[in-house]
Amino acid sequence: MNFFEKYKWLIPMQLFIGGLIVSRVFYTHTISFAFIPWNLFLAVIPLYLSFRLLKAASPHIGWILAGAWLLFFPNAMYIITDIFHLKDDNGVPPWYDLLILFSSAISGVIVGFLSLQNAEKYLQQQITEKYVSGVIFSFFILCGYGIYLGRYLRWNSWDIITQPFALLLDIKQDLLHPIRNNQCWMLSILFGVWLQILYKYFKKIKETNAQPQTTK
Numbered sequence: 001m002n003f004f005e006k007y008k009w010l011i012p013m014q015l016f017i018g019g020l021i022v023s024r025v026f027y028t029h030t031i032s033f034a035f036i037p038w039n040l041f042l043a044v045i046p047l048y049l050s051f052r053l054l055k056a057a058s059p060h061i062g063w064i065l066a067g068a069w070l071l072f073f074p075n076a077m078y079i080i081t082d083i084f085h086l087k088d089d090n091g092v093p094p095w096y097d098l099l100i101l102f103s104s105a106i107s108g109v110i111v112g113f114l115s116l117q118n119a120e121k122y123l124q125q126q127i128t129e130k131y132v133s134g135v136i137f138s139f140f141i142l143c144g145y146g147i148y149l150g151r152y153l154r155w156n157s158w159d160i161i162t163q164p165f166a167l168l169l170d171i172k173q174d175l176l177h178p179i180r181n182n183q184c185w186m187l188s189i190l191f192g193v194w195l196q197i198l199y200k201y202f203k204k205i206k207e208t209n210a211q212p213q214t215t216k
Contacts, residue, residue: 003051009116012129013107014040020100028091036104039082042075043108043159050118062122069119070139072157074146077195080105081151113202137196144191145174148184 017040021033049069056062083101088094116139120141123132149155159167176182 003048006051007047010107010111013103017100017107020096020103024096024100025090030091033085033100035099036079036082036100039075039079039196040104042072043079043111046072046076047111047115047118050115050122052180053122054118056122059126062126066122069115069144069155071160073112073115073119073139074143074150075157076108076115077143077191078147079108079149081147084151109198113199116199117203121168136199137192140195140199141192143195144188145184148187150183163211 015085018037021036024033025031037115046069049065049072053062053069056065082104086094087102114130116136119139120132120136123135127135149167153170155167155170174184178185
């Protein structure tokens, strides 16, 4: 089964969001929300990388794909913060923009969790089972920090290649001055814990639905 066949059920939501945005463009004659399709595309990248990860031909390729996945993983969750773009003076009812932003956020979280499940399966094949939960939680903390870098410092995933020294300098400042940059670490930790809880719910829902129903 290829990537498209496995995840084609995600397409209706993307089409729904796209339709809302196109209608908004025609109604307002602005492209204020044109960034959302791009963010949704970036959210799919970790899902694709995690799909390839499970099919890696060798451990070396697998770890390279795992590193690339971790680099792009925050993009899926970053869409949650697009809710900051909700305003009352956009030319459309606030509920319409809220529907666009909330739908995009839900889509990003679902795609992100699906990619994480693939990454978790790979980890279970590579390291001792008792360490997997701790590694997953560290991913969420790093994801929270990635959201901070993207939303507040305006860094992108690919800047690790295009502007590595400037990016690493900002990271160094956050590490060396945690008190001064307390918002950074509060966001990282709280988002990390929140995502961890959501992921547990996500997995529990799937497990519950997979259990056979018994009749009395």
